[in-house]
Amino acid sequence: MLGHVSVLNFIIHSLIMDSSFFQRLKIFLSIRQQQWQSKEDLEKIQMKKLLETLNSARKTKFYGGALAKFKNNDLLDDLSHFPITSKTDLSAAPEDFLRSSLDKSKLIVETTSGSTGIPKKLFFDSYTTNYRAALLAMIQLEFGRSPFDLYAEVSLKTPPPFPLSSLGLYRKLYLPLLDDEEKTFSTLNEKKPDILAWYPSMLTMMAKINDDNGNPLKLKKAFSGGELLTGPSRKLIEDSFSCQVFNQYAATEVGAIAFECPEEHSFHINSNSALVEIVDDQGNPKEQGVGRIIITSLINQSMPLIRYDIGDLGSWGGECSCGRGLPTLESISGRADDLVVLPSGKVRSARHIIPLDFLDSVKQYQIIQESEDRFTFRYVPAKSSLSQKAQEYFENQIRTGCLGEDIHVDFESVDSIKRGKSGKLRKVISKLTKK
Ligand SMILES: [Zn+2]
Numbered sequence: 169m170l171g172h173v174s175v176l177n178f179i180i181h182s183l184i185m186d187s188s189f190f191q192r193l194k195i196f197l198s199i200r201q202q203q204w205q206s207k208e209d210l211e212k213i214q215m216k217k218l219l220e221t222l223n224s225a226r227k228t229k230f231y232g233g234a235l236a237k238f239k240n241n242d243l244l245d246d247l248s249h250f251p252i253t254s255k256t257d258l259s260a261a262p263e264d265f266l267r268s269s270l271d272k273s274k275l276i277v278e279t280t281s282g283s284t285g286i287p288k289k290l291f292f293d294s295y296t297t298n299y300r301a302a303l304l305a306m307i308q309l310e311f312g313r314s315p316f317d318l319y320a321e322v323s324l325k326t327p328p329p330f331p332l333s334s335l336g337l338y339r340k341l342y343l344p345l346l347d348d349e350e351k352t353f354s355t356l357n358e359k360k361p362d363i364l365a366w367y368p369s370m371l372t373m374m375a376k377i378n379d380d381n382g383n384p385l386k387l388k389k390a391f392s393g394g395e396l397l398t399g400p401s402r403k404l405i406e407d408s409f410s411c412q413v414f415n416q417y418a419a420t421e422v423g424a425i426a427f428e429c430p431e432e433h434s435f436h437i438n439s440n441s442a443l444v445e446i447v448d449d450q451g452n453p454k455e456q457g458v459g460r461i462i463i464t465s466l467i468n469q470s471m472p473l474i475r476y477d478i479g480d481l482g483s484w485g486g487e488c489s490c491g492r493g494l495p496t497l498e499s500i501s502g503r504a505d506d507l508v509v510l511p512s513g514k515v516r517s518a519r520h521i522i523p524l525d526f527l528d529s530v531k532q533y534q535i536i537q538e539s540e541d542r543f544t545f546r547y548v549p550a551k552s553s554l555s556q557k558a559q560e561y562f563e564n565q566i567r568t569g570c571l572g573e574d575i576h577v578d579f580e581s582v583d584s585i586k587r588g589k590s591g592k593l594r595k596v597i598s599k600l601t602k603k
Pocket of ligand 1: 429430431432436488489490491492
């Protein structure tokens, strides 16, 4: 746990950064303390917020009609009777999700392209923006970020420089995500940051370049988020930079959802801002095993989202030994939209075809399912061309992941793999599955 120094520095940070300082500080202190409350107390807080969310949703065009068939108390007892909201619903008519009689000019609008390129328009009120900033600050502190660390973020957006950084506090280094990777690495190696964040595809690439150069760059920590972090990628990053990786699970629609426990590998759900359900394909609750992650956002009362299918898969975790009362997810296993459809019609999660070995033979890769029985393994070779052995392994891994069905894999060597509009690099793209 972090002491008063962090709180004090957070106060200074917020004072300088934003006029909504008191609101952010209040939220920050409250969620920082709430994570240690008992499961029962946290459930009570969550139910109060769910009730508020249901009442807001009743005032929206999208939910108004459907909610009229339900009493609040019945939904508080069991939310799983209410229909699931899909990404398509949201992208089709985003303004239908807005609470009536709102002053839209006061809302912040964000458009996200999404991995399939379907734009989603999202509206946030200032409370939501402040809540998200406070939650992110809390998560980073839980991950052990110190105010004195030089924090490097490779991202699409470059915010203005932070005023206190000249005093050595909250120093940030932003590097353009789309820059040449060797150039990014050389800047990192020159500046020697303590922390590097976020996309695991970028962290992996930096780790590979670091390895090729004899590991001149060591980090205190690496923060991962935004994309699936696989076991081999985590190991590669940790070994290369001699540091621990902390993983965060977030989505533009609802902000930070869960963060990896600093003591264990399970993910703590921030139950004050997100009500998470895990359901089967029919939408029924699943107590065990992997299912679809469904989220009810409890913060943004201007644009409520109830039982929203975020497009990810996960499974419940048990009680964590760290003492936090927040519920846990054991796994968040890849984006459900990265599903592959087999020639037999069966659907498999993309994680089954992701290679776990021979990863040092490629700098980057992307598997594209062109049709039911044809895949393209697109890669940037690490050195010369791909060895026969590696090629056989990748092909086998895809076939095994496809339950041994009759599929064909083409290999395509490229100079680079283009990131999506959001900056994310998708490992698997199926041209057959839609969100
Ligand atoms: Zn824990």
